[in-house]
Amino acid sequence: MLKIRDLHVNYGGIKALKGININVPDGKIITLIGGNGAGKSTTLRAAVGLVKLSGGSILYDNNDLTGIKTKDIVSKGLVLVPEGRRVFANLTIHENLVLGAYARKDKLEIERDREKVLMLFPRLKERLKQKAGTLSGGEQQMLAVGRAIMTKPKLLMMDEPSLGLAPLIVKNIFEIIQNINKLGVTILLIEQNAKAALEIADYGYVMETGNIVMEGPGRELLNNEDVKKAYLGIA
Amino acid sequence: MTFEIFLQHLSNAVSLGSLYALIAIGYTMVYGILRLINFAHGDIFMLGGYFAFYALTTFLMPWWVGFIVAIGLTALLGMSIEKVAYRPLRDSPKVSVLISAIGVSFLIESLGVVIFGGIQKAFPIPDLFGKVMMIGNIYIVSVNFFIPVIAFIFLVGLMYLINKTKTGMAMRALSRDHETARLMGIDVDKVIAYTFGLGSLLAAVGGIMWGMKYPQLYPLMGVMPGLKCFIAAVVGGIGNITGAVLGGLIIGILEIMTVAFLPDLTGYRDAFAFILLIIILLVKPTGLMGENLAEKV
Numbered sequence A: 001m002l003k004i005r006d007l008h009v010n011y012g013g014i015k016a017l018k019g020i021n022i023n024v025p026d027g028k029i030i031t032l033i034g035g036n037g038a039g040k041s042t043t044l045r046a047a048v049g050l051v052k053l054s055g056g057s058i059l060y061d062n063n064d065l066t067g068i069k070t071k072d073i074v075s076k077g078l079v080l081v082p083e084g085r086r087v088f089a090n091l092t093i094h095e096n097l098v099l100g101a102y103a104r105k106d107k108l109e110i111e112r113d114r115e116k117v118l119m120l121f122p123r124l125k126e127r128l129k130q131k132a133g134t135l136s137g138g139e140q141q142m143l144a145v146g147r148a149i150m151t152k153p154k155l156l157m158m159d160e161p162s163l164g165l166a167p168l169i170v171k172n173i174f175e176i177i178q179n180i181n182k183l184g185v186t187i188l189l190i191e192q193n194a195k196a197a198l199e200i201a202d203y204g205y206v207m208e209t210g211n212i213v214m215e216g217p218g219r220e221l222l223n224n225e226d227v228k229k230a231y232l233g234i235a
Numbered sequence B: 001m002t003f004e005i006f007l008q009h010l011s012n013a014v015s016l017g018s019l020y021a022l023i024a025i026g027y028t029m030v031y032g033i034l035r036l037i038n039f040a041h042g043d044i045f046m047l048g049g050y051f052a053f054y055a056l057t058t059f060l061m062p063w064w065v066g067f068i069v070a071i072g073l074t075a076l077l078g079m080s081i082e083k084v085a086y087r088p089l090r091d092s093p094k095v096s097v098l099i100s101a102i103g104v105s106f107l108i109e110s111l112g113v114v115i116f117g118g119i120q121k122a123f124p125i126p127d128l129f130g131k132v133m134m135i136g137n138i139y140i141v142s143v144n145f146f147i148p149v150i151a152f153i154f155l156v157g158l159m160y161l162i163n164k165t166k167t168g169m170a171m172r173a174l175s176r177d178h179e180t181a182r183l184m185g186i187d188v189d190k191v192i193a194y195t196f197g198l199g200s201l202l203a204a205v206g207g208i209m210w211g212m213k214y215p216q217l218y219p220l221m222g223v224m225p226g227l228k229c230f231i232a233a234v235v236g237g238i239g240n241i242t243g244a245v246l247g248g249l250i251i252g253i254l255e256i257m258t259v260a261f262l263p264d265l266t267g268y269r270d271a272f273a274f275i276l277l278i279i280i281l282l283v284k285p286t287g288l289m290g291e292n293l294a295e296k297v
């Protein structure tokens, strides 16, 4: 579904990505783990056209995304839940969800998706008229995910959805990710919480300073000694 | 001063304040979305007046047709300015865009002198707006009655658009986070263009009514109102529409009333806005309705 080939990204003189390859097959949960500054966010941002590629290519449904505007990429179903949630704090929860469906015309299905989202996140339903800025961190993450579902993703990319959330809510978020996947949405998940991510992932990639240094099925990586040492805090 | 005379001054003050409010909205909306002070906004206001002038005199349109045409043309022009002078600089440093805005302002003013001529033109006031009306015990020129009414109608329309429509939601979203707006599939360039169109439309309404209130036009007529309305936007809290309206009303009323009560200060009437600006910047730098924005010009 998504094929990243020899992707290079530079920020001025900084080489953030030095030729990475990632494959996201239809229907799977794929995870990309790695420490701070490894280049995980850059990878996703390149996929949706928020940063320019310096080399390589990104294929989505066999179409090259180079030079395509973000709004058009999003309309094709390649959707990003950005790092730090980025809900529109000055808008109500209802309005945030409406904006998620901004480019869509299929009114009936939008309404159905809205109901789906409110069923997935009952806490949002009670607060529809409230400004998103008044929500707790966990609720904002749910809104960010709900808003992304309103965009009708085929491939949903999530940038550290568990960042800064309480353990109980983190568990909840990972369950929700699995549920969304079961609804038929392919997932590309970025995490520093490597253990939780690898546990639900079909396949994982490990990234260090702009390179993929290891890859394999989620279970395999979980049991890999190097991964354990570097990312799972187990000696 | 009798109560009647006071009311007469007040009607004049409110009508001027309403005009300032209409113009100030354009500054505040563009700033809210692009963090840009659109220096050409005062000149767009001037063009609105001139377009109406030519529609009524050269093209002999019925006044209401002429006004609509002029407002539409001005809105299109505002959108074109954004497209030509600001959009190509979207990823450039803020100061480049600011310089471009100043350049556009000078360009319009100079072209105005060349094309319209530097001599003042008498605005052809439709009868409806030129009558002297008696409301209760006071006489007012009907335009001073219509200005606040029309301004109010446009304000209600604007509030509806901003608060109830999807485009309005997108504008509010853009005022916080362009990148995430893109991720929602929002065509950011289009929404920015609408914002310029809307601000220019309101400026045109202001320019036309200004032409009827002070029935003359000249190419530099937008400079001083433009400055004062920018101040009104800052006083109200730049980026905040209600604040811009409030700021415009305050400056208009302050200006007229001070001159009315203290005729000796007539020569300083253009200074009041600046004094108010200094006071506000000292006392509440974010403006009356403003929030703390991380970034200020």
Ligand SMILES: Nc1ncnc2c1ncn2[C@@H]1O[C@H](COP(=O)(O)OP(=O)(O)O)[C@@H](O)[C@H]1O
Pocket: A011, A014, A015, A016, A034, A035, A036, A037, A038, A039, A040, A041, A042, A043
């Ligand atoms: N906008 C930017 N400008 C310059 N450098 C950046 C920018 N964004 C990220 N970087 C750099 O690129 C590298 C990768 O960053 P990022 O993709 O955010 O990593 P991660 O998401 O894995 O923490 C880091 O060295 C970071 O400092």
Ligand SMILES: [Mg+2]
Pocket: A037, A040, A041, A042, A083, A159
């Ligand atoms: Mg990151």
